[in-house]
């Protein structure tokens with residue numbers, strides 16, 4: 001009786017082991033098959049990081065851009081693209097490598113780099129104008145123009161936008177839609193929400209993704225205190241505090 005039980009136990013242990021191996025192998029195979037095909041979350045995140053990296057070039061050069069004495073600011077399209085790639089490397093911890101040819105990511109990366117380049121080309125005369133200090137060429141303006149240009153290039157396949165909670169909106173073009181509004185209210189403003197973490201959801205077959213942004217010290221000269229006072233752009237300051245939710249980069253990828 002004892003022997004029988006033992007052998008029975010052994011054989012079920014063997015069966016279990018075989019089953020476990022089978023599960024392990026098939027899931028590895030599945031993972032390998034998917035490795036070339038990145039998730040929509042990864043795709044959206046890659047593009048958000050690239051857009052932020054380009055916008056950082058404008059933030060880092062804001063004083064230069066606002067310089068009334070200097071003509072040529074040296075912010076030619078290729079220079080800005082090169083600096084954006086450097087910033088990307090720091091932010092992502094890896095080089096911006098070209099994705100596999102023909103992939104959606106490769107097309108999107110190409111469109112984003114072209115959008116950055118075209119927006120810079122279009123604004124050269126404004127940026128290089130001598131005798132004019134503040135020119136209204138700001139990170140948020142640059143980001144909006146790049147986002148619009150990119151979304152047009154992707155022709156509805158992927159669209160990107162800079163947005164903010166309703167009460168903070170300065171430019172109506174950046175207004176949140178219903179899903180973006182509820183994501184601000186229910187997720188990003190929730191005190192239990194992990195700061196900085198992206199949020200995504202499939203809504204009616206469309207992939208929606210938002211990554212929140214917060215005010216840093218340099219933002220507050222325009223968005224900070226005293227509330228209601230005019231900032232350099234002539235608009236009214238919102239009275240925001242360091243680290244407050246400022247807005248989000250939002251991506252939409254409709255079902256193919």
Ligand code: HEC
Nearest residue numbers: 140141144163164168169170171174214219222233246247
């Ligand atoms: C020199 C003033 C100034 C500074 C500095 C500034 N902003 Fe803004 N911000 C603006 C203006 C003006 C707009 C409207 C841009 C447009 O026309 O699209 C804006 C728009 C935005 C928007 C888009 C939503 C909207 O209101 O239309 C976000 C998000 C935002 N700013 C966040 C930031 C953050 C984060 C920083 C710091 C990293 C920052 N801003 C620094 C002036 C500024």
